[in-house]
Amino acid sequence: MGISEPFLQPEMASPDLDNRQQHLEYLMRRFGDKVLYLAYSYLHDRYWAEDVAQEVFIRVYTHLDKFEGRSSIYTWIYHITVNLCRDQLRALSRRREQEPVNYQEQAITGVEDRVLEKLQQQELWRAVLNLPLIYREVIWFYYYEQLGLKDIAKILGISLPAVKIRLYRARQHLQQVLKVGDGNA
Structure with missing residues (x-):
């Protein structure tokens, strides 16, 4: 893709x-x-x-x-x-x-509004949107756009190791947020 x-x-x-x-x-x-x-x-x-x-x-x-x-x-x-x-x-x-x-x-x-509304309602999507921008953008490109790490580095104008670190930290942050959400249920 x-x-x-x-x-x-x-x-x-x-x-x-x-x-x-x-x-x-x-x-x-x-x-x-x-x-x-x-x-x-x-x-x-x-x-x-x-x-x-x-x-x-x-x-x-x-x-x-x-x-x-x-x-x-x-x-x-x-x-x-x-x-x-x-x-x-x-x-x-x-x-x-x-x-x-x-x-x-x-x-x-409209259709676009309904799609955006549906995305907002999902717990994972909300958690992604609450990430700091530097983590949100790598999550978006990697998971939603299914781009490779090298392509993400080109788009964002950062090094490949920086993309890897941001992706790792974003995953950690999401894991913590989703665990807290499960604990409150």
């Missing part, structure tokens, strides 16, 4: 507007839901996740001609998504310092 996605073909980076639009549409169909779920796992907010997903594909479209094929298109898109999510989280922390944030609960409609 995922990383075996074929490299972007050279003709996909063609300046021909119709060709670029066709390739963007294909990439949005192929990776749109995955990008949305990844963004949601970072941001915990459906609307922010949708905004980030839109921005990801805007950047893919504008930089399609710069894609060099050194990694799969899947890895490239996920790298853009991770960077945009991190930027959003940094901006949010700066805004929180300046003004209080008012959250309003929105009515949940």
Whole structure:
């Protein structure tokens, strides 16, 4: 899955507007839901996740001609998504310092909302979402996206040993959280 996605073909980076639009549409169909779920796992907010997903594909479209094929298109898109999510989280922390944030609960409609709601209800998913970001992202890529450790290292821009350590610590943390949850039953 995922990383075996074929490299972007050279003709996909063609300046021909119709060709670029066709390739963007294909990439949005192929990776749109995955990008949305990844963004949601970072941001915990459906609307922010949708905004980030839109921005990801805007950047893919504008930089399609710069894609060099050194990694799969899947890895490239996920790298853009991770960077945009991190930027959003940094901006949010700066805004929180300046003004209080008012959250309003929105009515949940549509298929995407139901899928996200179902994921939120699962005990394991909640535990993953409560992990510190550095652990949550490796768990997401390893288990939910089924990426290899080397690919995760590329996407996150960290070393392979760092990925292994984060994955190990994330598993330990999840084990402790789930044991505490079982003890309270």
